[in-house]
Amino acid sequence: MDFELNEDQQAIVEAVDRLLAQQAGPARATALGNSDTVEGSYDFALHSALDEAGFSCIARDLAREDGTPAALEAALIVEAVSRAGGVVAAATQLLVAPALLAEPPAGPIALCTRRELEQGTPVRYLAQASTLWVVDEAAVTQHNLEDVAVAPVRTSFGYPMGRIEATGNLHSVGELHNAAADARRWWRVALAVEATGTMQAALNCVVGYLKQRRQFGRAIGSFQAVQHRLSECAIQVEASRWLAREAAYHNAPEEAAAVAAAFALAAADQLFTETHQLSGAIGFTHDFDLHVWSMRLLALRQELDGVGGARRAVVDARWRDATP
Amino acid sequence: MEFDWSQQDREHRQEVREFLAAELPDNWEEMSRHGPGGDSQAAFSRHFCGRLAEKGWLTQHWPGEYGGRDCEPWRHSILGEEMWAVGEPRGSQYMNVNWIGPSIMHFGTEAQKALHLPKISAGDVLWCQGFSEPEAGSDLAALRTRAEKVASGSDEHYVINGSKIWTSYCNHADYIFLLVRTDPDSSRTRGISVLLIPMDTPGIEVREIPSVVGERYFHEVFFTDVRVPCDVLLGEEHTGWNVVTHALQFERVGAARYARAALTLDHIARVAAERGMLDDPIVVDRLGEARALCEAARVLVYKVIDLRAKGSPPTADTQLARVLSTNCDNAIGRLALEIFGPESRQYASYADNNFRLAMTAGVAVGATEVQLNLIASRFLELPRE
Numbered sequence: 164m165d166f167e168l169n170e171d172q173q174a175i176v177e178a179v180d181r182l183l184a185q186q187a188g189p190a191r192a193t194a195l196g197n198s199d200t201v202e203g204s205y206d207f208a209l210h211s212a213l214d215e216a217g218f219s220c221i222a223r224d225l226a227r228e229d230g231t232p233a234a235l236e237a238a239l240i241v242e243a244v245s246r247a248g249g250v251v252a253a254a255t256q257l258l259v260a261p262a263l264l265a266e267p268p269a270g271p272i273a274l275c276t277r278r279e280l281e282q283g284t285p286v287r288y289l290a291q292a293s294t295l296w297v298v299d300e301a302a303v304t305q306h307n308l309e310d311v312a313v314a315p316v317r318t319s320f321g322y323p324m325g326r327i328e329a330t331g332n333l334h335s336v337g338e339l340h341n342a343a344a345d346a347r348r349w350w351r352v353a354l355a356v357e358a359t360g361t362m363q364a365a366l367n368c369v370v371g372y373l374k375q376r377r378q379f380g381r382a383i384g385s386f387q388a389v390q391h392r393l394s395e396c397a398i399q400v401e402a403s404r405w406l407a408r409e410a411a412y413h414n415a416p417e418e419a420a421a422v423a424a425a426f427a428l429a430a431a432d433q434l435f436t437e438t439h440q441l442s443g444a445i446g447f448t449h450d451f452d453l454h455v456w457s458m459r460l461l462a463l464r465q466e467l468d469g470v471g472g473a474r475r476a477v478v479d480a481r482w483r484d485a486t487p
Numbered sequence: 488m489e490f491d492w493s494q495q496d497r498e499h500r501q502e503v504r505e506f507l508a509a510e511l512p513d514n515w516e517e518m519s520r521h522g523p524g525g526d527s528q529a530a531f532s533r534h535f536c537g538r539l540a541e542k543g544w545l546t547q548h549w550p551g552e553y554g555g556r557d558c559e560p561w562r563h564s565i566l567g568e569e570m571w572a573v574g575e576p577r578g579s580q581y582m583n584v585n586w587i588g589p590s591i592m593h594f595g596t597e598a599q600k601a602l603h604l605p606k607i608s609a610g611d612v613l614w615c616q617g618f619s620e621p622e623a624g625s626d627l628a629a630l631r632t633r634a635e636k637v638a639s640g641s642d643e644h645y646v647i648n649g650s651k652i653w654t655s656y657c658n659h660a661d662y663i664f665l666l667v668r669t670d671p672d673s674s675r676t677r678g679i680s681v682l683l684i685p686m687d688t689p690g691i692e693v694r695e696i697p698s699v700v701g702e703r704y705f706h707e708v709f710f711t712d713v714r715v716p717c718d719v720l721l722g723e724e725h726t727g728w729n730v731v732t733h734a735l736q737f738e739r740v741g742a743a744r745y746a747r748a749a750l751t752l753d754h755i756a757r758v759a760a761e762r763g764m765l766d767d768p769i770v771v772d773r774l775g776e777a778r779a780l781c782e783a784a785r786v787l788v789y790k791v792i793d794l795r796a797k798g799s800p801p802t803a804d805t806q807l808a809r810v811l812s813t814n815c816d817n818a819i820g821r822l823a824l825e826i827f828g829p830e831s832r833q834y835a836s837y838a839d840n841n842f843r844l845a846m847t848a849g850v851a852v853g854a855t856e857v858q859l860n861l862i863a864s865r866f867l868e869l870p871r872e
């Protein structure tokens with residue numbers, strides 16, 4: 164048991180932070196969000212940079228002796244990318260893909276449930292992805308998106324989204340049998356990790372602001388009513404972080420993965436509400452970085468049946484067998 | 488960073504479980520419902536802690552020179568988890584081994600160590616903590632109980648006057664770890680001292696304060712011209728605030744309350760399953776939420792233990808863990824009422840007992856608001872007024 168980064172992990176985190184300091188950040192996220200092309204709304208440059216620096220396949224490359232993927236290291240990277248507001252499908256690439264395939268496809272992967280596909284709801288990164296994984300009850304179906312018409316969808320929720328125009332063109336290029344449960348476990352860990360990094364950045368943004376912003380002759384951050392709410396937020400973020408990292412470390416056991424998502428996605432709601440409320444009007448504008456993270460939190464909460472789905476999964480994993 | 492238990496730690500947990508299965512009496516479940524301060528549990532704890540001491544576990548995290556085994560804090564936390572998970576058969580003695588003994592080791596004279604440490608590590612002494620006063624609750628530095636040094640012949644004594652309040656476990660305690668003002672001209676944190684006093688000293692009177700939490704739960708302790716020799720002073724005179732800060736730096740998470748909460752939740756969920764309530768999506772949602780909360784409290788407490796294991800100075804991580812543990816306790820206390828419904832109207836029923844044990848969590852050991860203040864200043868570094 165050791166909650167401190169070891170030297171190798173420290174080096175990884177520092178390296179990815181250096182890369183992100185140059186190639187990501189809220190300004191870049193805002194610029195990509197304002198792009199009027201499909202290509203321009205996804206950070207292909209960052210995606211390649213993460214690939215080239217060896218971060219994308221770190222789970223496999225640093226696998227432990229018994230072959231278990233180095234998911235904690237992958238989680239640390241995804242947390243950092245989320246903190247930096249990176250517009251890349253790193254969570255799927257680094258955390259979900261290695262659990263499903265020895266050689267995951269290159270290029271962005273979009274992830275959705277069968278129901279989302281059938282209902283034609285907007286899906287994160289779908290317009291830019293080269294591969295789509297559809298998670299069913301039992302299997303995960305893989306689709307190649309190269310010849311499929313995907314329309315970008317305008318959204319308020321921070322990530323580029325797309326919708327498949329005509330599912331008739333969508334052909335499975337392979338089925339990952341019995342992979343659905345694995346996909347769900349890892350998807351939940353990925354959501355918890357992304358939510359953690361995103362919440363952390365949103366909180367940092369607002370705490371920094373409230374130390375400066377003065378009203379009534381004093382910093383707003385000095386009011387106890389404000390401090391307590393921020394302290395509660397900090398508790399939520401810290402707990403989300405350690406639950407997510409622990410679940411990744413243990414390779415996403417069903418209960419731990421569901422617990423991490425259940426906690427982090429509930430926390431995401433609190434973080435959204437509090438960070439906006441405590442920022443005042445400036446918090447709603449593109450001039451203030453908060454939106455880069457806050458709006459994404461709401462998008463994350465909608466994936467894989469959200470908080471309710473995760474809590475159900477907790478109960479199923481822990482107590483369902485006890486049903487007489 | 489890694490989250491595995493060592494082989495030794497896993498074995499220790501298993502041994503502790505087997506020990507508990509063998510040692511706890513058949514009526515333990517019933518006994519434990521009244522909490523660590525209950526009469527039957529207090530009596531049982533003397534026997535039980537003696538058995539733990541024989542095993543070498545009671546003070547295994549203490550240094551060898553004081554009868555411990557120099558075990559890592561992680562090892563001791565495993566013991567704490569397993570104890571709380573069955574309702575804390577050590578009773579109030581968890582305080583002795585967690586912080587009272589270590590304070591005496593750190594600040595005590597050789598005579599104090601020789602007097603107190605063997606008793607504590609034998610598991611046969613009960614202590615209570617005399618800090619709070621009617622006018623000094625959250626603002627502990629406002630305390631006024633006075634210990635005056637008076638000469639009588641060639642001897643010097645302290646004469647104590649004043650009162651303490653909310654003192655848990657003091658009806659059974661042999662000693663009180665007492666915070667007094669020794670310098671009458673001082674204010675706030677200066678001029679305070681710690682005295683280690685036998686509870687049977689003449690002039691000490693204990694009165695129960697009836698409460699909704701349970702019987703013999705809260706007490707007031709009155710000190711009227713209580714004369715004690717000066718060698719009961721722990722550490723240097725007037726520096727008691729440092730002693731207490733040192734003693735309690737990690738204590739706010741010393742009790743593994745999340746382990747108790749998790750056990751309760753498992754029981755509630757089993758009952759819900761048996762009654763077919765898992766078909767109700769609201770019940771499922773609440774159970775899932777509560778389980779996540781228990782786990783969240785656990786990881787934050789682990790973070791604090793990790794800091795302690797590394798000998799790091801205390802940080803506001805302690806307060807983060809404490810607040811979440813409180814939320815966890817409260818949430819599960821309330822959930823039990825909902826799952827058991829009208830049955831919980833019965834005093835001392837399962838849900839009622841759990842609820843009453845949980846309901847004080849946000850106030851005992853320092854109000855949640857005070858913890859949040861500390862998080863704001865130390866963790867978020869928000870400005871003061």
Ligand SMILES: Cc1cc2nc3c(=O)[nH]c(=O)nc-3n(C[C@H](O)[C@H](O)[C@H](O)COP(=O)(O)OP(=O)(O)OC[C@H]3O[C@@H](n4cnc5c(N)ncnc54)[C@H](O)[C@@H]3O)c2cc1C
Nearest residue numbers: 616617618619624625653654655847850851852853854856
């Ligand atoms: C179950 C239980 C066991 C206890 N056992 C012991 C014991 O063994 N020994 C002992 O010495 N004491 C004990 N206590 C006392 C405990 O330490 C105090 O109750 C606690 O420190 C709060 O003090 P108070 O009750 O006087 O509340 P007050 O200080 O009167 O505060 C009342 C409320 O005001 C709010 N508040 C207070 N200060 C602030 C602030 N700065 N900012 C914002 N809000 C604030 C909080 O909500 C607080 O709950 C016990 C208490 C309980 C409930």
